[in-house]
Amino acid sequence: MRAILAGAVLSSVLFFAVGAASTAQAQGTIVDGPVSFVRGVSPWDGSPGADFKGVAANAAEDQLFEVGWWFRTTADTSESVLGTPSAQSYGGASSVIDWTDVGTRALFSAQEVTTVINLDPGSSPQGEVWMTLRLTNLSQVNSLTLDVFNMVDFDLGGTSGSDSAVLLPDGMHIRITDAGGVFAEYVAPGASAYLVRPFGATDVGAVLGNSAVDDFDNSGLPFGPGDFTAGMQWSGITLPPAGSQDLVVHLLVNAAAPPLDRIFADGFDMDNAPTIAPQ
Ligand SMILES: [Ca+2]
Ligand SMILES: [Ca+2]
Ligand SMILES: [Ca+2]
Numbered sequence: 001m002r003a004i005l006a007g008a009v010l011s012s013v014l015f016f017a018v019g020a021a022s023t024a025q026a027q028g029t030i031v032d033g034p035v036s037f038v039r040g041v042s043p044w045d046g047s048p049g050a051d052f053k054g055v056a057a058n059a060a061e062d063q064l065f066e067v068g069w070w071f072r073t074t075a076d077t078s079e080s081v082l083g084t085p086s087a088q089s090y091g092g093a094s095s096v097i098d099w100t101d102v103g104t105r106a107l108f109s110a111q112e113v114t115t116v117i118n119l120d121p122g123s124s125p126q127g128e129v130w131m132t133l134r135l136t137n138l139s140q141v142n143s144l145t146l147d148v149f150n151m152v153d154f155d156l157g158g159t160s161g162s163d164s165a166v167l168l169p170d171g172m173h174i175r176i177t178d179a180g181g182v183f184a185e186y187v188a189p190g191a192s193a194y195l196v197r198p199f200g201a202t203d204v205g206a207v208l209g210n211s212a213v214d215d216f217d218n219s220g221l222p223f224g225p226g227d228f229t230a231g232m233q234w235s236g237i238t239l240p241p242a243g244s245q246d247l248v249v250h251l252l253v254n255a256a257a258p259p260l261d262r263i264f265a266d267g268f269d270m271d272n273a274p275t276i277a278p279q
Contacts, residue, residue, distance in 0.1 A: 027039040027040060027041070028088060028095060030090055030093050030095050030114065030116045031054075031092070031116065032092075032117050032127070033118040034059055034120070034125065035052075035054040035055055035116055035117070035119075035120075035125075036051070036052075036053050036054050037050070037051070037052055037114065037116040037129050038052075038053075039088075039090075043068065044081065044082065045083075046205060046208070046209040047066060048068025048069075049065070050065070050066055051064055052064035052127070052129065052251065054118070054125065054127065055125050055126055055127040055253035055254055056182050056254060058158070061158040061182075063154060063156050063158070063253045064152070064155070064251070065153040065155045065160070066151065066152065066153040066205065066229075067131075067150070067153070068081060068082075068150070069081070069082045069110075069133060069148065069149065069150055069151075070082070070148070070149040070150075070208045072147045073107065074145050076213075077211070077212075077213060079149060079208045079209075079213075079214065080103060082099055082103075083102065083103060085097045085099050086098050086099055086101075093115055093116050094113065094115045094116075095112075095113070095114045096111065097112040097114075098110075099111070101138065106138055106139075107137075108135050108136060108138055110133060110136070112131060112132065113132045114129060114130065114131045114132075115129070117129075117130070119252075119255045125254060126252070126253060127252070127253060127254075128250065128252040128255060128257075129250070129251040130250055131150075131249040131251070132247070132248050133150075133246070133247045133248075134244055134246050135148065135237065135239060135244060135245050135247070136239070136243070137239035137240065137241060138242075139241055140242050141241050142241060143239060143240050143243075144238070144239045145236060145239075146237055146239075147215075147233060147235050147236065147237065148234045148237060148247055149208055149216075149232065150188060150232045150247075150249050151205055151208060151229065151230070151231040152229070152230055152249075153199065153203075153204075153229045153230075154176050154184050155228075156177070156178035156182045156183070156184055156228075156253075157178035157179070157180040157181070157182045159180070160199065160227040161225065161226060161227055162178055162225045162226075163176055163177070163178050163179075163224055163225060163227065163228040164176070164177050164179075164222070164223060164224035164225045164226075165177070165196060165221060165223040165228055165230070166221060166223075167194070167221045167222075168185075168259075170259040170260040170261050171261070172187065172188040172189065172191040172194055172232055172260070173185065173187045173257065173259075173260055174186045174187075174194065174196070174221065174230060175256075176230075179225060182253065184251065184252060184254075185250070185251070185252040185256060185257050186230055186249075186250075186251060187251075187257045187260065188232035188234075188248070188250075189250075189260055190234065190247070190248070191232040191234050192216075192233050192234055192235040193216040193217060193235065194216055194218055194232050194233070195218075195219060195220055195231045196219070196221050196223045196228065196231075197220055197229055197230075198223075198224075198227055198228070198229070199226075199227035199229050200227075203229040204229040204230055204231040207231075208231065216231060216233040232249065234247055
């Protein structure tokens, strides 16, 4: 969380709130009951602002500072953000974000489908966000190999500090807990490696934003207490000519994800995966 930017961010939010309706590049909000997920100010650059609210006793409390995507092809010398999308659509509980030609390089397209779900059984605010990123090779003749990265910055309890995190034993499944009691989970089924770093000059966003090639190395856990940032890497994805692959990220607040080994046993459908109570 960049506390010193609060004033500037507020000004920008007001600007976007006024100007959003008529521009193709507008950011937006999706909701399910009291639970909302917001693509905020500058959500497509190296500091991809996002909000996740309505999932704690204080419904106005924002649990999420940033979430976004980066990639690196085998020819690249650093990671790059997907950048400004070609189209954005926000309706009800779901959004669809399209990049018809990522980086204008005629290599691949991307489409992110995000759904927010209210998990409150009645008196226990909680919710989840599912993000599925589909990558499609634009070449009809050549395969394409690339690495893809997701970065998330939770600020649980509405505070950037006092967040601790551990890796759960079932895989790429991180649980983050604020000293005030709010907890979250960051799950990336099928990811190759994670990286966790305290917010600052060498945090996960900075690693992805610098001019070097970086590979995540499963370091940084257990974490905290501190200002948590984390990322997931999918290494060496090879898209056949005209082929596609889906990557899934699951964010939950005050709810626990089912263990990854249980999800994939029997080919369970991720889109309908149930969420179970904290244990
Ligand atoms: Ca916190
Ligand atoms: Ca880098
Ligand atoms: Ca944080």
